[in-house]
Amino acid sequence: MEDTVWIVGGGLAGTLLGLEFERLGRRFRWFDQGSGATSSQVAAGLFNPLLGPRMSPDPGDWSELATRYREWEKRLAAKFFYPMPMRRPLRGTKVTEADFPRKGQGWEAVVEGEEVFITGGGWVDLPVLLAAARKRGLARGVLEQRLVPAEEAQGHKVVWCGGLADFSSPAWQNDPLVKGRWQAVRGDLLTLKAPQCRQEHISIGARFLLPLGKGLFRFGATHESDVLSMDERPLVRDHLLAEAALVPGLGNFELIDHRWGIRPASRTLEPLVGRHSTQENWFLFNGFSGKGVSAIPRQLGAIVQLVWP
Numbered sequence: 001m002e003d004t005v006w007i008v009g010g011g012l013a014g015t016l017l018g019l020e021f022e023r024l025g026r027r028f029r030w031f032d033q034g035s036g037a038t039s040s041q042v043a044a045g046l047f048n049p050l051l052g053p054r055m056s057p058d059p060g061d062w063s064e065l066a067t068r069y070r071e072w073e074k075r076l077a078a079k080f081f082y083p084m085p086m087r088r089p090l091r092g093t094k095v096t097e098a099d100f101p102r103k104g105q106g107w108e109a110v111v112e113g114e115e116v117f118i119t120g121g122g123w124v125d126l127p128v129l130l131a132a133a134r135k136r137g138l139a140r141g142v143l144e145q146r147l148v149p150a151e152e153a154q155g156h157k158v159v160w161c162g163g164l165a166d167f168s169s170p171a172w173q174n175d176p177l178v179k180g181r182w183q184a185v186r187g188d189l190l191t192l193k194a195p196q197c198r199q200e201h202i203s204i205g206a207r208f209l210l211p212l213g214k215g216l217f218r219f220g221a222t223h224e225s226d227v228l229s230m231d232e233r234p235l236v237r238d239h240l241l242a243e244a245a246l247v248p249g250l251g252n253f254e255l256i257d258h259r260w261g262i263r264p265a266s267r268t269l270e271p272l273v274g275r276h277s278t279q280e281n282w283f284l285f286n287g288f289s290g291k292g293v294s295a296i297p298r299q300l301g302a303i304v305q306l307v308w309p
């Protein structure tokens, strides 16, 4: 009989992997300790085909990404995928109008005045996706809401999708796949209520402003490398509030919440997806940096291939 594979972690990585195993008809058990402020619970969930100061175009197929999220919406009977136009100032990037990227698979970018108008991006409401998957996993008896210690996993085929926790776990912290190859990048972001603001696109640049509907906006996020502290930082919040006050068109706003989290980022820029050096039945599915929404679906094939060569 085929091995039952354990998926440890119920953030975006473990959740999408569970959905993929289910689609492929694989036998699996799924565990999540259910602690609150994980990366997936605080992330803004943006997916953007043009990244970085050079607006480097994503080489992947963006329409395939949309197809996959729509399929997950159907399976989970929930709405969480929101394609939305994006605007980014051309100034402040390292490209000029003459050489900025214009078109890729499933996305397009057009210069309008001082801005680049991008279609094909948007955002995924991750807490809604995760809650729907969790509810379904519990109803079907697949999900167990508890911690899996490394000792318990000995002898089992396991895909570790524990986010930040994997990097300090005895299972992985000294493994060559992980050691020296990741960094903690803390991000803080705000939810604001700005009833007069009519913005219906996502503006991106040094910060993003994401319309959530009903006068609510998400604003952020900061990037602080090598910060592992999960303490509340009122100074960072106040700094973000001062920046938000300068955003054109936002108008008067009220602070609804301040959230923060740590992105486990790969120093190699490639996700940390691979096999353990000594426990040959253990695999890591992690290191998706600030691009989990687009990177995780694309790595599902690679991890399935590793687990069932």
Ligand SMILES: Cc1cc2nc3c(=O)[nH]c(=O)nc-3n(C[C@H](O)[C@H](O)[C@H](O)COP(=O)(O)OP(=O)(O)OC[C@H]3O[C@@H](n4cnc5c(N)ncnc54)[C@H](O)[C@@H]3O)c2cc1C
Pocket (backbone or CB within 6 Å): 008, 009, 010, 011, 012, 013, 014, 031, 032, 033, 034, 035, 038, 039, 040, 041, 042, 043, 044, 045, 046, 047, 146, 147, 148, 149, 161, 162, 163, 164, 165, 166, 186, 187, 188, 189, 221, 260, 261, 262, 263, 285, 286, 287, 288, 289, 290, 291, 292, 293, 294
């Ligand atoms: C501030 C911020 C903003 C971000 N913005 C974006 C964005 O706009 N777009 C984007 O694509 N990405 C963004 N990201 C990154 C994105 O959040 C991550 O790439 C992605 O969510 C990582 O998911 P994960 O499943 O690997 O980890 P996590 O979300 O951390 O999930 C790990 C889960 O595993 C559980 N777990 C760990 N160890 C065990 C164990 N031993 N037993 C049981 N359960 C365990 C944890 O409790 C947790 O539920 C952002 C991140 C941050 C912090």
